[in-house]
Amino acid sequence: MSWWCFPFERLIGALQKINTNDHIRGEMEATIIKSVTRTANIRRWLRRPDCPEAVRQLKVMFDNANFSPSTTHPGNATIIYRPSPAGRPVGGVIQEIRNVNTSGIQVRVHPFESLPASLYDPFSRYPHLSAKSYSSTLREESDMITLDAIVAHAACFDYTHNRTVLVNLYRD
Structure with missing residues (x-):
């Protein structure tokens, strides 16, 4: 009760898609x-005040490496x-990632069309859920942004009547 289960359901979905090659006696689970566990320990260590600055800079690099264009992933x-x-x-949706030597990394993004005013967004009643409905279609024009403009990854689910819901997956 009172616990957001989406991350766990997402993990279970990912686990169900893993090819186990019939190794079911605990090898895969271990x-x-x-x-x-290792990932959680690394994240905890990176948040500690005594974490070396050089390692913190690596964290910034890893955080920036988690995005990919829609054609790749x-x-x-x-x-x-x-x-x-x-x-x-x-x-x-990210369409392209460019490494521009003088200005760093640029990302070309096609935004989702806004939900028409005549359609109700059922998630607007729950601001703490961090979910919002959009039209399922992407705009023709794209935005060129830097990595600093990205707030978070989003889980995307297409549901009824040409609607898509995006859930903000920001962890902090």
């Missing part, structure tokens, strides 16, 4: 739990971002 391409520094966050 490998998975070791991996999850659609699951990592759906994001919440700010089209302008003072703008409100919107949902979109």
